Amino acid sequence: MRPALGLGVVVLSLGVLSAPFAWSASEDPAAVLIQQAARTKNPDEALALLQQAMKLAPDRPDAHMRYASVLLAKGQAVLAAGKKEDGRAILREVEKELLATLRLAKHEADAIQRTRVKSQANFLLGDLNFYAFGNKERAKGYYQESLWYDPQHPGALEARTRYGESLEYRERAPQSSDTPQASSDRAGTIQ
Numbered sequence: 602m603r604p605a606l607g608l609g610v611v612v613l614s615l616g617v618l619s620a621p622f623a624w625s626a627s628e629d630p631a632a633v634l635i636q637q638a639a640r641t642k643n644p645d646e647a648l649a650l651l652q653q654a655m656k657l658a659p660d661r662p663d664a665h666m667r668y669a670s671v672l673l674a675k676g677q678a679v680l681a682a683g684k685k686e687d688g689r690a691i692l693r694e695v696e697k698e699l700l701a702t703l704r705l706a707k708h709e710a711d712a713i714q715r716t717r718v719k720s721q722a723n724f725l726l727g728d729l730n731f732y733a734f735g736n737k738e739r740a741k742g743y744y745q746e747s748l749w750y751d752p753q754h755p756g757a758l759e760a761r762t763r764y765g766e767s768l769e770y771r772e773r774a775p776q777s778s779d780t781p782q783a784s785s786d787r788a789g790t791i792q
Contacts, residue, residue: 631658635667647671662705662718669698669725692733699726720750724757731763 634654638647651668658664673695680688702722709715727743730736741764747757 629658631655631661631664635661635664638667638671644671644675648675660705660708662702662709662722663714665698665702665705666718666722669695669702669722672698673725673729692729696726696729699729716750720747720754720757723747723750724754724760727757727760731760737763 631654634650634657638650638654641647641650648668648671651664651671654661654664655668672691676688676691676695679691699722702718706715706718706722709718723743723746727740727747729740730743731740734740740760744757744760744764747754748761751757
């Protein structure tokens with residue numbers, strides 16, 4: 602049921618690549634590119650469209666999130682084809698884009714969108730650290746953050762089965778930036 606390495610199962614099942622975000626295409630050209638990328642079945646074409654969107658609107662977390670999601674699928678395919686070094690490089694780029702998503706999301710004016718993006722980015726970072734980087738403790742922290750932003754996040758709830766009761770929704774004091782604590786310090790390295 603899980604894709605190769607188990608990474609990003611929720612990326613496809615929650616429709617992160619096709620779900621509409623807060624902006625409409627009529628508002629800006631980047632939204633048009635993001636929507637076109639969501640419709641294409643060609644990952645390389647989607648990546649090219651999303652790169653254009655990020656150049657036009659570098660502060661949009663949804664563009665970075667979608668780019669990371671498509672890149673994650675590509676990285677899985679490269680690893681499955683036995684190209685370990687190329688796959689590792691792609692997954693490091695995925696991590697970089699997800700961390701950028703978290704940094705940019707704190708400026709998102711729409712609170713619901715901001716919460717959704719932060720929860721999903723933390724979940725994907727958790728999966729990336731758990732499956733690709735082999736850092737289960739770091740992954741646990743990201744899953745906890747995902748649950749903090751969305752106590753019903755399906756992927757983070759499923760991750761709970763790997764950790765038992767030690768991974769659960771918990772109250773926490775809001776951080777000044779409302780982003781995961783030291784997320785850049787938690788950046789992983791692929792084993």
